[in-house]
């Protein structure tokens with residue numbers, strides 16, 4: 299992969315206006331596929347969930363999954379879209395080994411939902427309105443695994459395997475209109491937009507919304523034009539970016555790459571690009587076809603989808619609260635400051651804290667654990683805190699152990715290490731390793747007396763009002779007890795001794 303020349307980010311933004319467009323594919327979690335009765339299940343044995351319809355044997359006939367249509371309408375409504383009274387499926391013709399039919403059943407000029415919008419807040423606190431052009435139904439393709447190369451890509455591979463279990467899984471593709479005016483915050487806006495979509499489909503319960511499994515994937519379009527120019531620049535489309543961090547990085551990279559080319563008088567090739575997480579760079583994919591290359595035509599084997607007004611209204615009535623409304627409610631319930639709450643959202647930890655609080659932790663201690671120690675460990679391991687091997691219920695358990703005085707902060711961090719290493723729940727680690735703080739006053743008093751014997755003037759100083767003199771004794775006791783003492787209780791006992 300040739301190394302691209304990049305322009306300094308600030309310099310690129312001085313010269314060019316950034317325009318982005320986002321296409322998000324959401325895999326629905328229906329029990330069965332879009333047009334047949336095969337199971338829709340991640341991780342099953344390859345090519346076990348297939349039938350004549352989803353691998354398109356001659357004579358097989360598809361039928362639309364009612365549940366998938368309802369889920370698609372719910373997504374459209376949650377995005378403030380109009381719902382089409384009649385929507386047709388179309389064949390998008392192209393050949394690829396993961397597409398047994400040689401066409402993808404999709405929607406073209408009659409999408410189920412169109413003209414919506416979504417309020418998206420970026421990390422700085424600024425809010426942008428992203429206009430939604432359409433949300434349409436389609437089916438996923440199969441999954442190709444390229445074996446033998448070291449990149450997992452087709453280049454350099456010895457052979458490829460195809461799994462058609464995913465072929466025909468229902469997808470909703472949500473397409474924005476061009477997004478202007480985000481400037482330097484375009485990368486953050488792209489990531490925040492996808493985060494909001496993920497929150498919505500999760501709240502609706504229509505998708506598992508796990509990005510690492512490809513349930514939510516984003517194609518990010520980026521183009522640049524000179525400030526004040528009318529005409530949009532040529533765009534590139536970075537495909538299937540599947541983490542929020544990668545989306546942000548990929549958009550930033552494309553801005554810097556395109557700016558360097560344009561500043562030298564070069565032209566941008568309209569193409570798809572791939573994001574390489576390891577290299578932190580995009581690379582050229584294939585020239586991007588315009589719609590007419592796909593020879594779309596109406597799918598003759600499927601009748602148009604015509605949702606009744608009653609169905610649409612009942613789905614509208616069942617919508618969950620909007621992400622922005624939910625966030626305001628949670629912030630109020632938890633009593634977080636704007637800054638505290640924004641940290642949580644930007645670290646993508648909202649759901650973790652919801653679940654940790656639901657499991658019994660106080661909101662502030664749930665926040666401290668997730669944005670503090672857990673975020674630090676995750677950062678060191680270069681992953682998201684949510685990916686760590688600890689459940690919100692276990693974090694709640696840890697927080698409760700600290701609040702009840704059973705363990706102190708230092709012991710809690712030690713316990714956390716053992717939980718992450720797979721030794722079991724916090725309580726079982728505490729029990730198995732005997733990590734409880736010593737709450738037995740007689741043991742503490744013995745250690746205090748020993749420390750006082752070495753520092754005989756301390757009690758006198760305390761009696762003279764120099765209470766801070768207790769610090770040296772507390773330190774000695776903590777050391778003697780190997781950290782398993784409650785420092786607050788030690789301090790109380792020292793002061794009691796001084797008062798005797």
Ligand SMILES: [Zn+2]
Pocket residue numbers: 331334335336347348349350351352353466
């Ligand atoms: Zn099937």
